[in-house]
Amino acid sequence: MLEIENLDKMYNGPDGVLRAVDDVSFHVKTGEFVAMQGASGSGKTTVLLCAGGLQAPDRGHAIIDGTDPYRMTPDERAQFRASNIGFVFQQFHLIPYLSVIDNVLAPSGALPDQNVNGRAQELIERFNLSARADHKPSELSTGEQQRTAMARALLNNPMLLLADEPTGNLDKENAMIVLNYLWEFAESGGAVLMVTHSEEAASYAHRTIHLKNGKLLASE
Amino acid sequence: MTTRDLVRKEIKYHKLAFILCLLSVIVATGVFAGELTVLKAHDIETNSILTEKEMQTEDEMEQMEAYYRRIMEEHGFNLLILPKGQNLDNFYAEGYASKFMPEEYVDRLAESDIPSIAHLVPVIEQKIRWQEEHNRTILLLGTQYEMPLIESATRPRSPVEVAPGRIVLGYELWDSLNPEVGDTVELLGAAFEVEGHQPQRGTKEDITVWIDLDQAQSLLGRENQINAIQAVQTYSTNPDFSSLREDITRILPDTQVVILENEATTLAKAIDRAKETAEFSLAREQEDRLKLRVEMETFASWLIPIVAIASMMLIVLLTLANVRERSYEIAILRTLGYRSRQIWSLFLTKALLIGVIGATLGYIIGFLAAAALGTGLGLGSGPETIAALFDVRILVSVMVAAPGMSLLASLAPAMVAARRDPADLLRESNNA
Numbered sequence: 001m002l003e004i005e006n007l008d009k010m011y012n013g014p015d016g017v018l019r020a021v022d023d024v025s026f027h028v029k030t031g032e033f034v035a036m037q038g039a040s041g042s043g044k045t046t047v048l049l050c051a052g053g054l055q056a057p058d059r060g061h062a063i064i065d066g067t068d069p070y071r072m073t074p075d076e077r078a079q080f081r082a083s084n085i086g087f088v089f090q091q092f093h094l095i096p097y098l099s100v101i102d103n104v105l106a107p108s109g110a111l112p113d114q115n116v117n118g119r120a121q122e123l124i125e126r127f128n129l130s131a132r133a134d135h136k137p138s139e140l141s142t143g144e145q146q147r148t149a150m151a152r153a154l155l156n157n158p159m160l161l162l163a164d165e166p167t168g169n170l171d172k173e174n175a176m177i178v179l180n181y182l183w184e185f186a187e188s189g190g191a192v193l194m195v196t197h198s199e200e201a202a203s204y205a206h207r208t209i210h211l212k213n214g215k216l217l218a219s220e
Numbered sequence: 221m222t223t224r225d226l227v228r229k230e231i232k233y234h235k236l237a238f239i240l241c242l243l244s245v246i247v248a249t250g251v252f253a254g255e256l257t258v259l260k261a262h263d264i265e266t267n268s269i270l271t272e273k274e275m276q277t278e279d280e281m282e283q284m285e286a287y288y289r290r291i292m293e294e295h296g297f298n299l300l301i302l303p304k305g306q307n308l309d310n311f312y313a314e315g316y317a318s319k320f321m322p323e324e325y326v327d328r329l330a331e332s333d334i335p336s337i338a339h340l341v342p343v344i345e346q347k348i349r350w351q352e353e354h355n356r357t358i359l360l361l362g363t364q365y366e367m368p369l370i371e372s373a374t375r376p377r378s379p380v381e382v383a384p385g386r387i388v389l390g391y392e393l394w395d396s397l398n399p400e401v402g403d404t405v406e407l408l409g410a411a412f413e414v415e416g417h418q419p420q421r422g423t424k425e426d427i428t429v430w431i432d433l434d435q436a437q438s439l440l441g442r443e444n445q446i447n448a449i450q451a452v453q454t455y456s457t458n459p460d461f462s463s464l465r466e467d468i469t470r471i472l473p474d475t476q477v478v479i480l481e482n483e484a485t486t487l488a489k490a491i492d493r494a495k496e497t498a499e500f501s502l503a504r505e506q507e508d509r510l511k512l513r514v515e516m517e518t519f520a521s522w523l524i525p526i527v528a529i530a531s532m533m534l535i536v537l538l539t540l541a542n543v544r545e546r547s548y549e550i551a552i553l554r555t556l557g558y559r560s561r562q563i564w565s566l567f568l569t570k571a572l573l574i575g576v577i578g579a580t581l582g583y584i585i586g587f588l589a590a591a592a593l594g595t596g597l598g599l600g601s602g603p604e605t606i607a608a609l610f611d612v613r614i615l616v617s618v619m620v621a622a623p624g625m626s627l628l629a630s631l632a633p634a635m636v637a638a639r640r641d642p643a644d645l646l647r648e649s650n651n652a
Binding site for chain 1: 229
């Protein structure tokens with residue numbers, strides 16, 4: 001499903017060029033839930049952004065289901081992202097002026113021809129948010145906010161779910177709920193790549209890969 | 221979830237920023253529409269004032285001219301055309317001209333192109349001895365009233381019209397002879413029927429007899445000769461007597477023109493001066509109104525751009541603040557697959573909405589404020605005033621310029637938003 005091959009990514013920093021990702025290669029298969037761990041600054045988020053078609057690597061490839069999104073135009077890549085990839089972030093990044101249901105429906109703006117209202121309702125119920133459907137993010141608990149973000153990530157039936165510290169701001173109970181959803185998603189035929197610091201979160205994954213100073217150390 | 225839904229919901233959420241942008245457009249368009257409508261109100265008011273003044277002046281002039289005609293009727297002729305060789309000292313001393321000129325001069329003058337001569341009366345006048353009446357000295361005056369050259373001109377008081385074979389006596393002669401109307405008197409061997417007499421004037425006219433011109437010429441042995449032409453110059457066309465004198469002597473080189481100063485000529489000059497004053501006053505008023513309009517235009521030419529620039533700057537700042545505030549939202553929308561042009565349209569749709577709503581409200585407010593001011597200026601407050609002040613060009617300008625300005629002001633912030641790299645923002649949020 002996701003093939004990361006010889007990925008390099010450098011940034012221009014105040015102290016000169018910083019090699020954030022250095023020749024990283026790994027695969028995430030369909031039905032697989034992979035955790036990615038490493039210290040802060042080890043390049044985890046950069047790998048995730050490259051994998052999500054959000055940041056072009058300087059070298060190497062991020063192939064999703066046999067397609068290299070960086071060979072597409074920016075608009076084609078945006079469409080590809082909207083159709084195939086779901087994102088979950090530590091900060092949730094819900095749109096503050098939209099209700100829960102509207103936040104869940106937000107990705108439909110990128111694929112306007114789809115009728116996803118039924119799917120959104122289904123996700124709202126599945127993530128136990130029916131009572132909060134008309135509430136704004138500021139009126140939700142952090143767990144509800146992350147569940148809303150999960151529902152939003154799943155609206156367009158993506159094949160790949162990329163999660164960046166999805167439990168970083170959650171209590172244990174809510175973290176468990178989110179991790180279970182990610183595991184379920186993988187089990188149902190999707191693929192999940194999750195960045196996490198938490199050993200407990202990583203324990204939900206089928207396997208864990210470790211990064212240090214931009215290099216892939218090992219895969220468990 | 222469409223871009224339109226996002227814009228609508230974002231506006232509802234960020235009401236204050238939207239209202240501030242809207243207010244800035246309302247103020248800018250209100251000032252623009254108001255200023256231009258005030259200028260239009262000023263033009264209408266100027267037109268009304270000047271028309272009223274013109275009518276008032278015309279009325280006053282008509283009244284003065286009517287008064288002049290009345291005075292002229294009382295004072296009679298104001299021009300006397302005499303043979304060139306006539307010594308004026310003798311003329312004034314004797315009270316009549318001793319030299320003669322051809323009677324056809326009257327026709328020549330009547331056919332001339334001098335438009336201000338209203339009446340011409342040929343006269344022959346001589347001092348004679350009335351042998352049949354105790355050989356007393358009298359003035360014999362032969363006259364023939366000519367039709368007015370200008371039909372509308374008022375007929376002057378003198379001379380006395382006398383039919384052939386008839387005679388009119390001056391007061392003194394009538395009083396001393398005491399004839400009845402219809403009596404026959406003899407003069408220079410000819411018989412005349414007394415037609416009447418003139419009232420006492422205390423002048424040489426009291427010892428004058430009036431008879432028909434042809435008969436007088438015959439009795440005096442001066443066929444087809446006259447020694448004066450009495451004339452009336454009308455007031456309205458050319459009160460400049462000196463140029464009239466030149467005109468007459470150009471046509472009749474063997475003549476001289478005596479201006480008879482009387483109340484009518486004095487009044488004519490006074491009317492002329494009043495007319496000049498009225499015209500000057502009107503021109504002054506016109507100039508003052510024009511000056512005021514230029515001042516208003518200058519003020520508007522400063523105020524409108526300043527307000528428009530301030531409005532645009534406010535929109536730029538508010539939109540930039542909006543972009544900054546919404547940076548993570550934009551990043552997440554990009555992450556969710558929104559294309560750059562959709563991000564553009566989030567800001568530009570909102571800008572267009574601000575422009576259109578602001579322009580509509582601004583125009584209405586500006587127009588109504590200007591209309592209220594126009595009412596204050598005395599233009600009235602009815603639908604006629606509204607219709608007179610309404611200018612479709614101002615409306616179209618506002619409805620095109622305001623959304624255009626709003627779009628222009630939002631362009632740079634929208635570009636910033638669309639170009640921001642979502643990966644940078646997401647990395648920033650991770651580090652936050």
